[in-house]
Amino acid sequence: MLSLNKSSKLYTGDGSVDINGKPVLKQNTGNWRACPFILGTECCERLAYYGIATNLVSYLTVKLHQGNVSAAKNVTTWSGTCYLTPLIGAVLADAYWGRYWTIAAFSTIYFIGMCTLTLSASVPVFKPAECVGSVCPSATPAQYGVFFLGLYLIALGTGGIKPCVSSFGADQFDDTDPKERVKKGSFFNWFYFSINIGGLISCSLIVWIQDNAGWGLGFGIPALFMGIAIASFFSGTPLYRFQKPGGSPITRMSQVLVASFHKWNLEVPTDSSLLYETETSAIEGSRKIQHSVELK
Incomplete structure (x- = not known):
């Protein structure tokens, strides 16, 4: 009986496993030692997202020469898509892949979208020529295609990150341990702090860079931070606790x-x-x- 109690204290009581599906030791995994990687991922991802979303109407009107109505419509449609795709990510995470692999897969899609968007704003052949006087050439279908491909890859990518990162962070704390359960509440405070830090940097510094230093750089910096987010997430893999997929959430x-x-x-x-x-x-x-x- 003493050996059983000692073993229960060594391992988590909520069914957590490691990347290989084996029971995890409390002392070596999860808790605050794993959270900096998750918080860093969220901060960088939100910086990347708001770095695109905050000033997108200006890019469509100034660089792609769309009218205000068309630009606003396109941004609204894209923004709405970003809030619908988490339904896809949530179902995949809960029923099939688990949160870790869902975040990993959709983060990669997100990064590809960021790189595509950066290329569309940097490479001359992918963007319309500058206005000459009052004459502003329209973007070609191919130029629109590259831009919207990148934009909607980002919308798809955020669908796997938005519903999973906070839950994956919560998985790092054992619900059966009263001490860790208290720490989980503190984690969410830091989680929303990370979101706001990313949004603050985007809405100030990144927007200023886009308006004054160029859109290629203004999109490239969020793409770089998205790459950092992916690196941060994967680097914490040995420390994470994983919950197995639990079947269809609809059931x-x-x-x-x-x-x-x-x-x-x-x-x-x-x-x-x-x-x-x-x-x-x-x-x-x-x-x-x-x-x-x-x-x-």
């Missing part, structure tokens, strides 16, 4: 709805220790959420 959502309606009038004991709960979730790859009264 689990349906189970919650059915159980909620079925137990609508169920009397719950005031003493939570009297609740009958198994140690692990019935859904493979998932862990149970501890009982609370926060949603009463």
Whole structure:
């Protein structure tokens, strides 16, 4: 019994595994030792995203010579796409790939999109000629094609990063350990701080560079930071804790709805220790959420 208790303290209690699928030691993985790589990834990715999104209307009107209405429409459509693609990334992460490989795959797509966008703003053949007086030549279909290819690769890439990075950071803290559970709340404070730092740099320095030093450099710097984000993420691999994919989230959502309606009038004991709960979730790859009264 003593040996069993000692073993339980050495390993996480939430089913976490390493990159090879083996149980992980608490002392060597996760916790704050893994978080700087994840926070760095988020900060650089948000810097890259806002470095494109903040000044995109200006690029479309000034460099691609679109009208204000067309430019605003294109930016709105792209922005909306960026908020729809996380549905794809979330389903893939939960049901098939896991958060780590989803972030890795979509980050690569994101970086390719950033590089394509930088080329479209840097290489003369990929952008229309400058205005001469009041005459502004329109972009060719090929030039539009290269630009929008890069733009929508970014939209697809952000779909695998946005829903997974914060959850992957939360996976680094063992829910069954009271001390680590407290630290998880602190992680989210730093997570949103990282987002705001990336956004602040983009909305000030990057926008200034785009307006004053050129769009090639203004897009190239966010692309560089996206490359740094990928390097930061992969460099932390030996320290990460991984949760196995738990099957389709649609199935689990349906189970919650059915159980909620079925137990609508169920009397719950005031003493939570009297609740009958198994140690692990019935859904493979998932862990149970501890009982609370926060949603009463």
